[in-house]
Amino acid sequence: MTQRKASTLCDFHIHTRNTDDAQDTLEAMAEAAAARGILEIAVTDHFVPGLQGYCVTPHQIERHFTDAERIMRRHGVSVRVGIEADYLPGAVRELEAMIRRFDFDMILGAAHFVDWCGLADEGSARTYFSRHEPRAAYRMYFEHLEESIRSGLFHVMAHLDLVKKFGAAMAGNPGFEEYAECAESVARALAETGTAFELNCRGFDHACAEQYPSAPFLAVIKQAGVETVTIGSDAHRADAVGDHLERGAAALAAAGFTRIARFRQGKPCFSDLRADQSY
Ligand SMILES: [Zn+2]
Numbered sequence: 001m002t003q004r005k006a007s008t009l010c011d012f013h014i015h016t017r018n019t020d021d022a023q024d025t026l027e028a029m030a031e032a033a034a035a036r037g038i039l040e041i042a043v044t045d046h047f048v049p050g051l052q053g054y055c056v057t058p059h060q061i062e063r064h065f066t067d068a069e070r071i072m073r074r075h076g077v078s079v080r081v082g083i084e085a086d087y088l089p090g091a092v093r094e095l096e097a098m099i100r101r102f103d104f105d106m107i108l109g110a111a112h113f114v115d116w117c118g119l120a121d122e123g124s125a126r127t128y129f130s131r132h133e134p135r136a137a138y139r140m141y142f143e144h145l146e147e148s149i150r151s152g153l154f155h156v157m158a159h160l161d162l163v164k165k166f167g168a169a170m171a172g173n174p175g176f177e178e179y180a181e182c183a184e185s186v187a188r189a190l191a192e193t194g195t196a197f198e199l200n201c202r203g204f205d206h207a208c209a210e211q212y213p214s215a216p217f218l219a220v221i222k223q224a225g226v227e228t229v230t231i232g233s234d235a236h237r238a239d240a241v242g243d244h245l246e247r248g249a250a251a252l253a254a255a256g257f258t259r260i261a262r263f264r265q266g267k268p269c270f271s272d273l274r275a276d277q278s279y
């Protein structure tokens with residue numbers, strides 16, 4: 001990994017090798033953050049009950065809390081402990097039990113699975129888009145996302161328009177106007193439940209070549225009065241920690257957002273987006 005100048009302040013979406021899609025330890029991720037001048041990160045391993053290889057265990061969460069203290073002393077990086085959890089109607093009890101068990105800094109909600117298909121996985125997304133015509137495919141995804149938000153279980157919702165990851169190529173890249181009503185409904189759900197959302201920078205490396213959520217989606221969220229937003233790289237490897245945070249922050253600023261939130265013990269604290277010269 002090449003060392004870069006300090007470029008941003010926090011990265012609130014990071015995965016470790018506790019799940020099959022990531023490969024590095026929390027310490028390696030924190031070291032990479034420090035090398036990029038990022039002094040606060042949140043670890044958000046997947047919690048998908050019933051999906052082998054994608055469900056962080058209580059023991060692994062305990063390890064994160066222990067490691068966080070050591071990492072702070074050794075590398076000067078503040079590690080917040082969260083999870084990225086799916087709202088699965090059949091596994092709500094497991095999620096509630098996990099949330100009760102730990103003093104998580106942030107419960108990051110995600111809607112990866114619709115109609116038993118994983119929309120972040122290419123093969124599974126192909127199945128999904130072959131079963132449903134584009135408008136229905138997008139609508140079903142957003143309905144599930146809204147139901148997840150309205151469960152009230154999450155502090156922050158991740159990558160709000162994840163459906164475009166493969167939908168861009170597999171569903172004919174529908175324009176925002178085709179699902180604007182869904183986006184407005186999602187934004188209302190965020191506002192009414194007091195749920196924050198995430199500016200996820202991983203999309204810059206995906207076929208959509210833009211952040212999640214898109215610029216017009218950000219405008220709708222702003223219009224709905226939702227102001228609390230976190231930012232994250234969604235890194236699954238140490239050399240991706242902090243990727244594209246500046247571009248993500250610029251997209252937020254362009255949409256009129258002025259602050260970035262970090263979560264500690266479920267509560268947001270804010271830093272000024274405009275005053276932070278590193279953005
Ligand atoms: Zn995700």
Ligand SMILES: [Zn+2]
Pocket residue numbers: 013015044084234
């Ligand atoms: Zn993630």
